[in-house]
Amino acid sequence: MPVPSSFNDVGQDRQLRSFVGWVWYEQEVTLPQRWTQDLGTRVVLRIGSAHYYAIVWVNGVHVVEHEGGHLPFEADISKLVQSGPLSSCRITIAINNTLTPHTLPPGTILHKTDTSRYPKGYFVQNTNFDFFNYAGLHRPVLLYTTPTTYIDDITVTTGVDQGTGLVDYQIFVQGSEHFQLEVRLLDQEGKVVAQGTGCRGQLQVPNAHLWWPYLMHEHPGYLYSLEVRLTTQTAAGPVSDFYTLPVGIRTVAVTERQFLINGKPFYFHGVNKHEDADIRGRGFDWVLLVKDFNLLRWLGANAFRTSHYPYAEEGGPWGRRRMLGNVI
Numbered sequence: 001m002p003v004p005s006s007f008n009d010v011g012q013d014r015q016l017r018s019f020v021g022w023v024w025y026e027q028e029v030t031l032p033q034r035w036t037q038d039l040g041t042r043v044v045l046r047i048g049s050a051h052y053y054a055i056v057w058v059n060g061v062h063v064v065e066h067e068g069g070h071l072p073f074e075a076d077i078s079k080l081v082q083s084g085p086l087s088s089c090r091i092t093i094a095i096n097n098t099l100t101p102h103t104l105p106p107g108t109i110l111h112k113t114d115t116s117r118y119p120k121g122y123f124v125q126n127t128n129f130d131f132f133n134y135a136g137l138h139r140p141v142l143l144y145t146t147p148t149t150y151i152d153d154i155t156v157t158t159g160v161d162q163g164t165g166l167v168d169y170q171i172f173v174q175g176s177e178h179f180q181l182e183v184r185l186l187d188q189e190g191k192v193v194a195q196g197t198g199c200r201g202q203l204q205v206p207n208a209h210l211w212w213p214y215l216m217h218e219h220p221g222y223l224y225s226l227e228v229r230l231t232t233q234t235a236a237g238p239v240s241d242f243y244t245l246p247v248g249i250r251t252v253a254v255t256e257r258q259f260l261i262n263g264k265p266f267y268f269h270g271v272n273k274h275e276d277a278d279i280r281g282r283g284f285d286w287v288l289l290v291k292d293f294n295l296l297r298w299l300g301a302n303a304f305r306t307s308h309y310p311y312a313e314e315g316g317p318w319g320r321r322r323m324l325g326n327v328i
Contacts, residue, residue: 001025003141004048006134006281020109020125025093025137035145036081040234042146042175043081046074048139048284048312050095052103057092068104069097070309072139097135098125104309105129131274134281139312149175149232150241156226158249160262165208165249171199171228179232185247186225193224210262211248214302215269223248270303271296275311284312 001007003025008017035043045058051069055062064075081089099107107127112118127133152174159166171181185194185203194203209222223246230241253260260266273292275282289312296304 001136003137003283004139004280004285005136005283006051006138007136008132008134009279009281020098020123022094022096023136025095026090027141028088028090029143030088031081031143033087036087039078039082040148040236040239041078042076042148042150043078044074044144044146045077045091046072046142046144047093047137048072048141050093050137051097051135051282052099053096055094057090059090060092069135069138070311072313091141093137093141095135095137097133099127099133105133107133131276132281134276136281136283138275138282139284139314147175147232147239147241149173149179149230149239151228151230151243154226154228154243154245156245156247158247158251160208160210160249160251163207165205165210167194167203167205167224167226167247167249169196169201169203169226173199173230176232179230182229182231184227186227188222188224205249208249211250213261213266214297215300216261216264216266216302221248266302268303269299270301270305271299272307273304274307275309284314286314289315 001010007023008019011017031043035041045056045063047054047056047066049070049072050066052067054066054073056064056066056075058075058077058080061080063077063080064073066073077089098109099105101108105127106129107125109123110126111121111123125133150173151171153172155170155172157168159168167185169183171183173179173181181198183196183201183203184192185205187193187209193205196203205224209219209224210217211222212220214220226245226247228243228245231238233239251260251262253263258265259268275284277283277285277288280288
């Protein structure tokens, strides 16, 4: 079964299309030698989306479970792949697409007990929503690495003060309490416009290029690059972790009657958007994503409603973290 995709529409089997229950994915992956031998390297398995309930094993060892079909989750598998002379690992993912009153979207299971009409144990999945219950590994399954001391998260909020852009940042680090952080903000020409140090601070950008929606400015969607470099000392010498985050400087406010961006009224022109498509179901597809955004631009849209679940990260300006390619 190709990944990412929904298993429902790939085949021509009606039983597969309407299947409710457990499905299994498995792949053998060859790892770089450094990943398996360098104990200063942290190896992470990341699943972009598994609909709906997932259980994951690596080399037969249970590593993580996750409920919620539209959110990424991950597991640190360093100890499993660095425990011996291994050059590969077997990734197994079991997914159950049964919907209950407690899932999102919700559903119910109706057991048919009339044995004159239905075989023993027969049931149907009842749903009360107007889109199909696509299931499978809908987004990429990836392996990536970081040092054992690494940048775990970055929070950015922006503001504007009389033409000066304000970028407040907070950086979260895991693995050690002894490290140095350097922060730089670069414009689209690669020029450093502000810099700082430490886990928390504010960068000030005189005469900042503000982020504007489509049709509100001749150069909409201006993004700076926030570069964060972490350095920590180890027995083998200094080790660095590096991450770049796109940042748009803007303000957003809501009054009783208006939605304001950078102090100017914003009018929403847009549509509802689903991640559904022919054949691939809800499986992520770069070509389809680009086509959708070109259609939105052609329509003169400046917004869309995500109906009705968290969308793939690749569809936003934040992009993907240190990914090294699909493993399933």
